[in-house]
Every structure is written in structure tokens, then in C-alpha cells.
Amino acid sequence: MMSSYLENTPDKNGYFGKFGGSFIPPVLEKPFEDIKNAYEKIKKDPQFIEDLKYVRKHYQGRPTPISFAKNLTQHCAGAKIYLKREDLNHTGAHKLNHCMAEVILAKHMGFKKVIAETGAGQHGVALATAAAYFGLECEIHMGEVDIKKEHPNVTRMKILGAKVIPATHGLKTLKEAVDSAFESYINQVDTAIYCIGSVVGPHPFPMMVRDFQSIMSLEAKEQFLEHEKKLPDNVIACIGGGSNAMGIFAHFIDEEDIELYGVEPMGKGENIGEHSATLSYGEEGIMHGFNSIMLKDAKGEPAPVHSIGSGIDYPSVGPEHAYLKEIGRTKVGLCTDEEAITAFYKLSQLEGIIPALESAHAVAFAMKLAKTLPKDKTILVNLSGRGDKDIDFVIENYPLEKL
Known part of the structure; x- marks a missing residue:
């Protein structure tokens, strides 16, 4: 049974007090609204709950x-x-806790591809793993500096079948990877879903990732x-x-x-x-x-x-x-x-x-x-x-x- 705090936070617009919300270009408003509605529906679906329980016990x-x-x-x-x-x-790492759930959501919504950013590479590896398990394409954006620093995880992502795209602007680390991933996603909103790797981003991701990680x-x-x-x-x-x-x-x-x-x-x-x-x-x-x-x-x-x-x-x-x-x-x-x-x-x-x-x-x-x-x-x-x-x-x- 979820506690009262988790039941009541965030509000319906994705705000935790004054923090949160959704500040995105018009082209992304409908895709994110669709993700929110699909999540609100699927999280109460007994089949989704059973599928996630099975994956967590017998795979993770x-x-x-x-x-x-x-x-x-x-x-x-x-x-x-x-x-x-x-x-x-x-x-x-903990990242697979939400990646498996996000990819199940992606399949439920009919998408064939997942896109994400990664810093240390753990989210990228986890999403590439989930995509391989469920048969989806996977595109990972990663800062050029982190690609060199976290080479073992880059290799793992590639072996798992993901396409790794370096972010080469700015400091070439996590922020730039997010910039790059969002830019790519805007051009693929009809065929792909963005799977944010933390409790950040527009609503519903801070709530959704928290729920999966809880x-x-x-x-x-x-x-x-x-x-x-x-x-x-x-x-x-x-x-x-x-x-x-x-x-x-x-x-x-x-x-x-x-x-x-x-x-x-x-x-x-x-x-x-x-x-x-x-x-x-x-x-x-x-x-x-x-x-x-x-x-x-x-x-x-x-x-x-x-x-x-x-x-x-x-x-x-x-x-x-x-x-x-x-x-x-x-x-x-x-x-x-x-x-x-x-x-x-x-x-x-x-x-x-x-x-x-x-x-x-x-x-x-x-x-x-x-x-x-x-x-x-x-x-x-x-x-x-x-x-x-x-x-x-x-x-x-x-x-x-x-x-």
C-alpha cells in the first residue's frame, strides 16, 4: 500500500510545491500528454503489474x-x-528498475524505438538491455568526455545493440547528452519514445521514474x-x-x-x-x-x-x-x-x-x-x-x- 505522501504528490499538473511542471516546445506537448495518460492507465492494469513483477523477480x-x-x-x-x-x-545498478517498466510502457503505446541520454552509462546500458529483451531499437546519447571515461559501458551498450551518439558540444558531459537526446527525439516523436533516465524532465517523468524506483x-x-x-x-x-x-x-x-x-x-x-x-x-x-x-x-x-x-x-x-x-x-x-x-x-x-x-x-x-x-x-x-x-x-x- 503506497503511503499518503506518494498518493498525493505531485499534483495533477506534475508539481511538487512550486517545482516540476512541464515547460516544453509545442511539438512535444501531445507526446508527453500521451505518455502521462498511458502511464496513468497502465499502472493500474493487473497485467502490467504482473508483467513487471515477473521481470523483476526472474530477470533482474x-x-x-x-x-x-x-x-x-x-x-x-x-x-x-x-x-x-x-x-x-x-x-x-538501480537503473534497470525504471528502464524495464519504461520499455513495457513503450511497447504498450506501440513504439518501436527508445531514445535516452546517459551520464555514467548505467542508464544507457539498462535501457539497451531492456530494449534487447523486449525487441525495440535503442538510441543512446552520451557526452564525448563520458564516452572516454566510461568506455566499458559504451562497449556494453554497443554489444547490446544500441546506437551510441556522442554529444560533442559544450562540456560534452551529461547536460549536453540530454540536449542531444531531446533534439533527436523532436524529429522522431511519431515512432519513438524518450525514456528519461532520472527523476528529472517534464511531467510525468519525475513521478513515473520515482514510482518505478520506489x-x-x-x-x-x-x-x-x-x-x-x-x-x-x-x-x-x-x-x-x-x-x-x-x-x-x-x-x-x-x-x-x-x-x-x-x-x-x-x-x-x-x-x-x-x-x-x-x-x-x-x-x-x-x-x-x-x-x-x-x-x-x-x-x-x-x-x-x-x-x-x-x-x-x-x-x-x-x-x-x-x-x-x-x-x-x-x-x-x-x-x-x-x-x-x-x-x-x-x-x-x-x-x-x-x-x-x-x-x-x-x-x-x-x-x-x-x-x-x-x-x-x-x-x-x-x-x-x-x-x-x-x-x-x-x-x-x-x-x-x-x-
């Missing part, structure tokens, strides 16, 4: 477990740290009770656009005693272009079809951003995250590149789990928080992905012997 490998990080907990000498193991979800917190509530006979005191996830964070927060939002932390990439410093800490340093603005908090340059345009994690270097954030922070329901944590690298190695060497660099931000903040809390307190970290895609980059740029 859900439910993913919760693991007690005993050695990491002992290292921090504070609160108990648990991990929601989305790295064990098929394809190695399977993580639904599972986690029951699983955590098995471990501790109570719910966690703190839930932590990294935030770029924010899909993994909204997924793990969703069914805990109404549990007011639980602290929810979204961890932003502080990168290399506080100056524009050195970080991607949108909620901490941004202001209200419209980008990519939705109103939220965004980082702006002196001209009011989207600012250049940086993070060691390619999936979280985005100059805006999901509108629901902006809303939850504004009403005081969530808190923002910060993690530098250096802290993320330390956590990457610590989790690998203490627990035998190599995390994605994005997920390492959440682990790093959890380590800091654990040290400030008594040992009877608990922390649940959403380990949103595994680090196979990052190992070459890390070893080349942050070799152990130099740390």
Missing part, C-alpha cells in the same frame, strides 16, 4: 539484499552501516526490519538528477523519525565549475523542461559542473528533491572527489564490494555520519551501482600507491 534478480557492512562499521566505530545492494541488480524502499523496509527489528534511523543516497535517492526515500518519507540525506558532489571546490552541488549552491530555474533548483553562471544560464562521478555531474536536480529539501523533509550532505575515492577503496578493501564512484559519495558521507553517532544507531546506504565501469579510471588517476 529482485529483491536485491541488504548487507550489514560489519567491517566498515568497525572501521568507523559508530553507527551500524547497512547497504541496499543495487549493485547486484542485473546490469549492475521498489527499492518498498523492499528495504521489510528487509531492514528482518535485520534490526526496527526501521533505519538514517537513509543515505547520492544525488545527481536523483533517481536512486528518490527510490530509496519514497516509502520512508512518511516515517518522520527517519533522517533522509541526499549527498551531493562537492567535487574539487566551491567555485563554479568545480562541483555539482545543486541543492547547496543553486537557485530556482527552468532547464530541460522542468522547474527546479539549478546552478547558474553569471548570465543565468546552466553553469559548468564537475564531479568525479559521471552520473551525478548535472547542473539541476529532480524537482521532488528540491521540494523535499524546501519543506525540511530531507537534508543535504556533501562529498568531495577525494572523499569519494577514499570511500571507493575502503568499501572495496573492507567489504569486498567495489562501488560505483557515484555510490561512493553516499558511502563516504555515511562514514562521516557514522562516526558522529552512537553505536545503537543505524544507517542505510543505497549502494546504487557497482564500480566495474570506474576501475580503469580510478587506477589510472588515483593509484593506491599515491593515496
Whole structure:
């Protein structure tokens, strides 16, 4: 049973308070309205629900477990740290949770092709996987910088049959990939569907992706009770656009005693272009079809951003995250590149789990928080992905012997 918050948020126009909505060219208004109407219909369809349950259990490998990080907990000498193991979800990250559902929706609507952007490549891999499973064409747009940085995921997408298109303008990272994908989609609205990779974009995507990702917190509530006979005191996830964070927060939002932390990439410093800490340093603005908090340059345009994690270097954030922070329901944590690298190695060497660099931000903040809390307190970290895609980059740029 969904909680009252999830039932009532967003409103019918896709607003979370003043954030969200749909600010798109006229050519896209009908396609997005069609997607919204199809989703509202299909989410109540018993056949869709059964199809999704089957895929999640027999293909994705859900439910993913919760693991007690005993050695990491002992290292921090504070609160108990648990991990929601989305790295064990098929394809190695949480992204398949919404990609399988979005492709089922695409097939229901009669589309033959899916289009999307990707940053670290996990959404691209997941969508290419779902497209292969359901027999659809797949077109993925990815920043040229990220293509070089996340080469293993690019190779996986191509093997899975996706067409990978480099975004070569601007900073050549995630924002530019979104620009490129939208531009391509406008020319294919009759034959393709845009499958946004996070809780961003015009309505209904922030709501729809949250709903599909909420399977993580639904599972986690029951699983955590098995471990501790109570719910966690703190839930932590990294935030770029924010899909993994909204997924793990969703069914805990109404549990007011639980602290929810979204961890932003502080990168290399506080100056524009050195970080991607949108909620901490941004202001209200419209980008990519939705109103939220965004980082702006002196001209009011989207600012250049940086993070060691390619999936979280985005100059805006999901509108629901902006809303939850504004009403005081969530808190923002910060993690530098250096802290993320330390956590990457610590989790690998203490627990035998190599995390994605994005997920390492959440682990790093959890380590800091654990040290400030008594040992009877608990922390649940959403380990949103595994680090196979990052190992070459890390070893080349942050070799152990130099740390």
C-alpha cells in the first residue's frame, strides 16, 4: 500500500510545491500528454503489474539484499552501516528498475524505438538491455568526455545493440547528452519514445521514474526490519538528477523519525565549475523542461559542473528533491572527489564490494555520519551501482600507491 505522501504528490499538473511542471516546445506537448495518460492507465492494469513483477523477480534478480557492512562499521566505530545492494541488480545498478517498466510502457503505446541520454552509462546500458529483451531499437546519447571515461559501458551498450551518439558540444558531459537526446527525439516523436533516465524532465517523468524506483524502499523496509527489528534511523543516497535517492526515500518519507540525506558532489571546490552541488549552491530555474533548483553562471544560464562521478555531474536536480529539501523533509550532505575515492577503496578493501564512484559519495558521507553517532544507531546506504565501469579510471588517476 503506497503511503499518503506518494498518493498525493505531485499534483495533477506534475508539481511538487512550486517545482516540476512541464515547460516544453509545442511539438512535444501531445507526446508527453500521451505518455502521462498511458502511464496513468497502465499502472493500474493487473497485467502490467504482473508483467513487471515477473521481470523483476526472474530477470533482474529482485529483491536485491541488504548487507550489514560489519567491517566498515568497525572501521568507523559508530553507527551500524547497512547497504541496499543495487549493485547486484542485473546490469549492475538501480537503473534497470525504471528502464524495464519504461520499455513495457513503450511497447504498450506501440513504439518501436527508445531514445535516452546517459551520464555514467548505467542508464544507457539498462535501457539497451531492456530494449534487447523486449525487441525495440535503442538510441543512446552520451557526452564525448563520458564516452572516454566510461568506455566499458559504451562497449556494453554497443554489444547490446544500441546506437551510441556522442554529444560533442559544450562540456560534452551529461547536460549536453540530454540536449542531444531531446533534439533527436523532436524529429522522431511519431515512432519513438524518450525514456528519461532520472527523476528529472517534464511531467510525468519525475513521478513515473520515482514510482518505478520506489521498489527499492518498498523492499528495504521489510528487509531492514528482518535485520534490526526496527526501521533505519538514517537513509543515505547520492544525488545527481536523483533517481536512486528518490527510490530509496519514497516509502520512508512518511516515517518522520527517519533522517533522509541526499549527498551531493562537492567535487574539487566551491567555485563554479568545480562541483555539482545543486541543492547547496543553486537557485530556482527552468532547464530541460522542468522547474527546479539549478546552478547558474553569471548570465543565468546552466553553469559548468564537475564531479568525479559521471552520473551525478548535472547542473539541476529532480524537482521532488528540491521540494523535499524546501519543506525540511530531507537534508543535504556533501562529498568531495577525494572523499569519494577514499570511500571507493575502503568499501572495496573492507567489504569486498567495489562501488560505483557515484555510490561512493553516499558511502563516504555515511562514514562521516557514522562516526558522529552512537553505536545503537543505524544507517542505510543505497549502494546504487557497482564500480566495474570506474576501475580503469580510478587506477589510472588515483593509484593506491599515491593515496
